[in-house]
Amino acid sequence: MSDMRLIVAGAGGRMGRTLIRAIAETEGVTLTGALEAPSSELLGEDSGVLAGLPPNGVMLSGDLWSLSKDADGIIDFTVPAATIANIAIAAERGIVHVIGTTGLSASDNAVIKSVTSRAIVVQSGNMSLGVNLLAALVKQVAKSLDDDFDIEILEMHHKAKIDAPSGTAFLLGQAAAEGRAVNLDARSVRSRDGHTGARHSGDIGFATLRGGTVTGDHTVIFAGPYERIELTHKSEDRMIFARGALKAAMWAHGRKPGHYSMADVLALKPS
Structure with a gap:
């Protein structure tokens, strides 16, 4: 089976850079896109270099629609407004959306749940x-x-x-x-x-x-x-959240659309 192709949202931030390092260390996944805000000064920078790795040729972009054309999923530890914008595109593309963003309002969560008839969403306040x-x-x-x-x-x-x-x-x-x-x-x-x-x-x-x-x-x-x-x-290290998010993404790959949590991923819900 080919690797799961993932986009990291907020790729220039601390969590985004940690996710890029985690993807480089994990079998079964590959980095296909690095997303940042359209106004970011980091657009065009190599995501590998920003993460402290050798250049990987995946440059930071502000265009999720283009990045998601050949992707299987997006991992999103950003801010509420960005996550709500990203979920619309993830739903349109029918790809996995792993959401670790916090600070979401009740209306934000309602928007996320409203598109899960089309999108595969794994959402948790903590991915560890x-x-x-x-x-x-x-x-x-x-x-x-x-x-x-x-x-x-x-x-x-x-x-x-x-x-x-x-x-x-x-x-x-x-x-x-x-x-x-x-x-x-x-x-x-x-x-x-x-x-x-x-x-x-x-x-x-x-x-x-x-x-x-x-x-x-x-x-x-x-x-x-x-x-x-x-x-x-x-x-002790953000890598625990990154590894959990990758586990969630790989678990969700190929599943039917719906709204899932880490309790589903880890089989913690009663059968």
Whole structure:
């Protein structure tokens, strides 16, 4: 079988460059396109050189329609506006779209789901194996413990991250909400300041830290009477997200159109 031909969106950014290195190291996939914003100063640069590799002849382009002509999929860790523009083309081409973009609004997610009758979408707030296994554990623990155990989610990222709480924090919060059979939007508390009053039983709290070069640390705390359970994941390198995204892309290649998650890719959903 021939290699899966992939486009990296945001190829000039930190995650994009990591994805290009990961593709170069992974059997079964090949880089066929490197996408950047039409206004980027990096257009025309060699994507291999930008990623710290020998020249690969795949130059950064702002034209996804042309790049996708001969592609099997796109991996997209960009920003919401770019992802929404990219999903329209992925759907038109009928190619795999792996979405790791965070900060998407409810309306953005509705747009993504609206095209999955034509596109094969794998979307997750975090593509790492460890985080998705953690989410499965969080769901089980939340289901097993009652409201005597308060749920708090603490996350820390590097100082350049532009959205908060992180997509991973929301992924873990959603897992906790599913375990408790509640609506996350209705029960989440995302900021506390001033005289807030006592904590409401059943709420799911979020706390955000930013600083330094932290790739991503997440802890889910179940705080009960006189005891705490803490489930933690610490990311040490963006390569874990890149490898997870490649696993997702290869898993999705050839599947029927639909909206999938890393739980599908890793067979974490109950049969």
